[in-house]
Amino acid sequence: MSSSFQKPDHDELAGTEQPFVAHLIELRNRLLYAAYGLGAAMALLAIWPGPSRLIDIIAAPIRAHMPADAKLIAVGVFSPFFIPLKVLMMAAVLLALPWLIYQAWAFIAPGLYSHEKRFALPLIVFGSALAYGGIAFVQLYVLDQMFFFIQNFTPESVAATPDIASYVEAILGLYIAFGMAFQVPIVVVLLVKVGLVTVEQLTAFRGYFIVVAFVIAAVITPPDVFSQLALAVPMCFLYEAGIWVAKFFLKKTPAAADDAESPPQT
Structure with a gap:
């Protein structure tokens, strides 16, 4: 069976080539649009729900398995400032993900045939949905069960007070792993x-x-x-x-x- 990605005899892209400088300008514009979208997402999340509330949301799975009066600790001197900022940027990337993927798509779309474009657009939509699904699966189920499993092995003589920096790095790795695996x-x-x-x-x-x-x-x-x-x-x-x-x-x-x-x- 012939592949639908095979170049047709009638090349619809013939004569549409652009000089290298034009490609650089288009790349610059798409990167700027992506940066604008990411900045808008950060500003929106900074207003609501805010960095502190974002920390509370991502810390909820581990807090559910800690004593009621226990809290995550910040070991580093600058952790109370940089960790909320890092979480804010992470959430902004997730919020702006469809916009970022669209900018990448808009950059490469002029070099695709019409049947390739028809096939690529559903993949972008479903790929974004699968990435969100993987991250939601981590946040709503995996972390809760994982910390329940880990806390059961913690001796009573040990106070489980994780560092917020190491916690954020750990769950960020899980978000990326599950988002890509999905x-x-x-x-x-x-x-x-x-x-x-x-x-x-x-x-x-x-x-x-x-x-x-x-x-x-x-x-x-x-x-x-x-x-x-x-x-x-x-x-x-x-x-x-x-x-x-x-x-x-x-x-x-x-x-x-x-x-x-x-x-x-x-």
Whole structure:
């Protein structure tokens, strides 16, 4: 089956090439637009809910398993200032994520064919949704269960008062890990769409992917069993979902792909 990413005989991009300086100007503009959007998101979050409230939100999973009067501590001299700022920037990136992805898309879109654009836009939307889903899964479920698991192993003679800086770094790593891991269906569909692999090959690779998923989870998550399972198991299900989505796209797009690759009738 021919790939829909194959260049059609009638090149619709012929004659649209731009000089290198024009590309640099366009890149500069897109970076500026992205910076403006990120700045607006930071300003909005600084007003509401505010840096202190953001700290309370991300600290809620671990606070739920600490004594009622216990608090996270700030060991560093400048931690009370820099940590809320870091959390504010992290939240602003998440809030502005669709806008940032759109700017990247707008920069590369002029170099894509129309059938590639039609395919790329849904991937951007679903990719953003999957990233948000992975982060929400961490915040609402994984952290709570992970700290419940860890706190049960804390001796009574030890006061569990984590440093806010190390806590923020740990959960930021989990946000990134789960946000990227939840992109498995997008990667699977792209691999099939560009013709690098077939659905049959992906199906045969299923058993190996389970091993790969658990190895990845063991490397990038904290050394507790629960967080590793919480990452590896969804990756396996998302891999299977990607195979089904790839089958759906292959059923829906071959006719359109053939039309795009056939020369225009005279």
